[in-house]
Amino acid sequence: MTSPTFEPRHAGFDQRTRESFAHQSAMRTLGATLASVAPGRVEITLPWAEPLTQQHGFLHAGMVATALDSACGYAGFTLMALEAAVLTIEFKINLLAPAQGESFRMVGTVIKPGRTVTVCEGHAYAIDGGREKLIATMGCTLMAVVGRDNIQG
Amino acid sequence: MTSPTFEPRHAGFDQRTRESFAHQSAMRTLGATLASVAPGRVEITLPWAEPLTQQHGFLHAGMVATALDSACGYAGFTLMALEAAVLTIEFKINLLAPAQGESFRMVGTVIKPGRTVTVCEGHAYAIDGGREKLIATMGCTLMAVVGRDNIQG
Amino acid sequence: MTSPTFEPRHAGFDQRTRESFAHQSAMRTLGATLASVAPGRVEITLPWAEPLTQQHGFLHAGMVATALDSACGYAGFTLMALEAAVLTIEFKINLLAPAQGESFRMVGTVIKPGRTVTVCEGHAYAIDGGREKLIATMGCTLMAVVGRDNIQG
Amino acid sequence: MTSPTFEPRHAGFDQRTRESFAHQSAMRTLGATLASVAPGRVEITLPWAEPLTQQHGFLHAGMVATALDSACGYAGFTLMALEAAVLTIEFKINLLAPAQGESFRMVGTVIKPGRTVTVCEGHAYAIDGGREKLIATMGCTLMAVVGRDNIQG
Numbered sequence: 380m381t382s383p384t385f386e387p388r389h390a391g392f393d394q395r396t397r398e399s400f401a402h403q404s405a406m407r408t409l410g411a412t413l414a415s416v417a418p419g420r421v422e423i424t425l426p427w428a429e430p431l432t433q434q435h436g437f438l439h440a441g442m443v444a445t446a447l448d449s450a451c452g453y454a455g456f457t458l459m460a461l462e463a464a465v466l467t468i469e470f471k472i473n474l475l476a477p478a479q480g481e482s483f484r485m486v487g488t489v490i491k492p493g494r495t496v497t498v499c500e501g502h503a504y505a506i507d508g509g510r511e512k513l514i515a516t517m518g519c520t521l522m523a524v525v526g527r528d529n530i531q532g
Numbered sequence: 533m534t535s536p537t538f539e540p541r542h543a544g545f546d547q548r549t550r551e552s553f554a555h556q557s558a559m560r561t562l563g564a565t566l567a568s569v570a571p572g573r574v575e576i577t578l579p580w581a582e583p584l585t586q587q588h589g590f591l592h593a594g595m596v597a598t599a600l601d602s603a604c605g606y607a608g609f610t611l612m613a614l615e616a617a618v619l620t621i622e623f624k625i626n627l628l629a630p631a632q633g634e635s636f637r638m639v640g641t642v643i644k645p646g647r648t649v650t651v652c653e654g655h656a657y658a659i660d661g662g663r664e665k666l667i668a669t670m671g672c673t674l675m676a677v678v679g680r681d682n683i684q685g
Numbered sequence: 686m687t688s689p690t691f692e693p694r695h696a697g698f699d700q701r702t703r704e705s706f707a708h709q710s711a712m713r714t715l716g717a718t719l720a721s722v723a724p725g726r727v728e729i730t731l732p733w734a735e736p737l738t739q740q741h742g743f744l745h746a747g748m749v750a751t752a753l754d755s756a757c758g759y760a761g762f763t764l765m766a767l768e769a770a771v772l773t774i775e776f777k778i779n780l781l782a783p784a785q786g787e788s789f790r791m792v793g794t795v796i797k798p799g800r801t802v803t804v805c806e807g808h809a810y811a812i813d814g815g816r817e818k819l820i821a822t823m824g825c826t827l828m829a830v831v832g833r834d835n836i837q838g
Numbered sequence: 839m840t841s842p843t844f845e846p847r848h849a850g851f852d853q854r855t856r857e858s859f860a861h862q863s864a865m866r867t868l869g870a871t872l873a874s875v876a877p878g879r880v881e882i883t884l885p886w887a888e889p890l891t892q893q894h895g896f897l898h899a900g901m902v903a904t905a906l907d908s909a910c911g912y913a914g915f916t917l918m919a920l921e922a923a924v925l926t927i928e929f930k931i932n933l934l935a936p937a938q939g940e941s942f943r944m945v946g947t948v949i950k951p952g953r954t955v956t957v958c959e960g961h962a963y964a965i966d967g968g969r970e971k972l973i974a975t976m977g978c979t980l981m982a983v984v985g986r987d988n989i990q991g
Contacts, residue, residue: 404585405583405586405592408561430558431557433556433557433602440620441595441602444594444597448597466630468627469775472622473979474619491934498775513949516977518930518977520775522801651781666797669806671824673979709893711889736863736864738863740862745908746926747906747907748900751901775930777928780926
């Protein structure tokens with residue numbers, strides 16, 4: 380399926396996304412980088428790191444989910460109104476293969492933008508010896524939140 | 533609904549679960565403690581910590597998911613055969629309220645054990661000023677893996 | 686976990702739910718009955734019927750989902766404003782056991798009501814020889830829709 | 839993302855899938871047709887029909903899920919061993935737009951085949967006046983069941 384393309388709702392979508400990402404301490408804990416930002420599509424990369432692993436030395440499923448959730452959340456955020464903040468309502472992740480590799484690439488894509496509710500999908504790839512392998516898929520529902528003092532960006 | 537009660541399949545379920553938890557570096561990164569282990573039910577607690585937060589200062593949804601996934605995974609593990617390792621096939625999380633509080637309690641419960649596939653549910657609570665609030669629910673499917681050299685415990 | 690109790694937002698919640706249910710042709714196709722309506726909790730029952738089965742003679746997972754989705758949707762609807770219609774944003778179902786039995790009972794319960802977004806969970810039971818067995822669980826997110834001409838009730 | 843291509847495990851995958859589909863009474867109730875069968879990919883079509891609707895005249899979300907679940911289930915079935923039957927472990931569906939249209943096309947695709955557990959994704963399209971619109975996506979986990987007397991095909 381060809382991905383749809385989207386128009387951002389304001390020129391500041393890129394800067395605003397990068398600023399919000401910079402405020403996610405969890406992304407620093409993951410060693411994650413915001414690799415690309417486009418309207419409706421965000422890519423996050425991170426290296427394998429021992430503090431993120433489960434008992435077999437693979438990335439913990441929850442850590443894969445953390446990076447994928449941010450990729451999906453920011454993909455949605457790029458299409459939201461300037462005054463909106465983004466919260467995740469729910470996500471579901473299927474782990475297709477153990478998260479082993481030198482590094483990981485997480486791609487979040489909007490499949491249905493909305494004024495209040497936005498639906499995204501995420502794909503996680505493990506990179507090892509130059510080869511990429513799909514290791515997880517995510518379905519994610521976001522809410523645009525407006526006018527709550529403690530929730531901005 | 534009353535929770536079902538389960539019989540462990542071997543006497544070592546408690547020790548084995550604690551040993552595997554101790555090997556999850558991700559749990560150390562979360563500052564998480566294995567608070568209780570019973571057949572088919574595991575509880576994990578963790579304090580709020582800045583490195584786990586998203587842009588609004590709440591625990592990142594993925595970090596909530598990480599702790600809940602371990603609670604569910606180990607709940608299932610307590611009922612698995614001695615030679616089995618546990619992997620998460622998929623989980624889905626609904627975020628009911630922002631993850632704000634002094635500390636968090638994650639409860640994983642088996643709702644359907646199986647030789648190969650086990651289904652669990654998880655409940656995440658935020659604790660603030662002595663009050664508990666349900667902030668997230670998880671549905672989780674696990675697989676018992678036997679005979680793969682690189683996957684044990 | 687004890688279920689929370691809820692206050693309906695208007696006296697007509699019961700009648701309005703029954704009227705909307707009566708307009709769901711899919712419920713007639715299922716032979717389903719609205720067995721009980723309470724604020725935040727709705728119960729639907731249906732007999733086993735051959736036109737609803739999959740290739741092994743069990744109820745098709747999608748038919749179980751259809752009844753559970755209505756139970757969850759109407760559970761949420763009982764707490765929505767008078768002018769709101771209800772739409773399902775997403776649901777996830779875990780099939781715990783084959784849907785075999787003489788009849789089935791579907792219980793939808795609100796776990797987090799909201800002005801726009803409501804989260805419910807559903808439990809499906811098969812009844813056979815007087816015994817009930819949990820066969821499926823659902824997590825479900827609903828949206829209250831206001832002011833769309835073609836979507837009412 | 840380009841879809842992966844798969845090799846069937848035996849020559850009879852097509853015939854076996856068609857025979858099993860013919861035994862799903864639920865598909866007759868839906869008026870559904872098995873439009874195409876390929877290794878790892880199955881397409882089901884159905885016309886809009888009043889008995890499948892919810893209160894607004896759209897296809898009931900559960901009926902969309904029923905057809906999508908069969909599309910995903912049979913997509914997985916095409917890659918399973920000859921002696922295996924297929925059961926759905928779980929699925930999650932996101933409803934992106936009301937299911938309104940003259941007819942509907944459901945596409946199930948395997949994203950990760952496995953000896954025991956197979957993961958699929960489904961896409962549902964509404965067709966109206968010659969135009970197609972994506973109305974729902976599904977993530978689905980299947981189990982290959984062998985050696986249970988009452989579960990075949």
